[in-house]
Amino acid sequence: MLTLEPLRPDHAEALLAFERTNRAYFARSVPDRGDAYFAEFADRHAALLAEQAEGTCRFHVIRDAAGNLVGRVNLVDLAGGTAELGYRIAESAAGRGLATAAVAEACRLAATAYGLTALTAATTFDNPASQAVLVHNGFRFSHEFLLGDRPALAYRRYLAALG
Incomplete structure (x- = not known):
């Protein structure tokens, strides 16, 4: 069981702790956010809230059944009925189906609450778990590209059936 909560100002402290705790873990499969991200986190958080x-x-935080912040799932660049999906799950919560469930819920929200008709997502070649999450949730391979300096795969999912 998990819940997605829209990003709020009071999530800042827990979200920063989540990002710091999992920085090395995330850097194994996606480009690192860099030191400036952490040094300027308060400003970045405020900017995300303004975009929202x-x-x-x-933007959403993911809470597990015990109420712990264990991830985030975001829909960015909403325009023309589409958005890009991104997500992160804490290393301590990986392998329990939380990413799959969070992406499923994000797809449902995208279609029903946000009026979107399609989502795109990307993952690096060396992240088969993320690829499996996307495929399990109905995303289909689109093309290859470079994410920073890393080979990556792009996926797309149409949401009309959910709306």
Whole structure:
């Protein structure tokens, strides 16, 4: 059981702790955010909240059954009925189906609450777990590209059946 909560100002402290705790873990499969991200986290958090208020992005934290913040799932660049999906699950919560469930819920919200008709997502070649999450949730391979300096795969999912 998990819940997705829209990003709020009071999530800042727990979200920063989540990102710091999992920084090395995430850097194994996605480009590192860099030191500036952590040094300027308060400003970054405020900017995300402003983007969300404008309706151009939808940011969520993921809480497990015990209420712990164990991840995040975001829909960014909402335009023309589409958005890009991104997600992160804490190393301590990996392998329990939380990413699969969070992506399923994000797809449902995208279609029903946000009026989107399609989502795109990307993952690096060396992240088969993320690839499996996307495929399990109905995403289909689109093309290869470079994510920073890393080979990556792009996926797309149409949401019309959910709306």
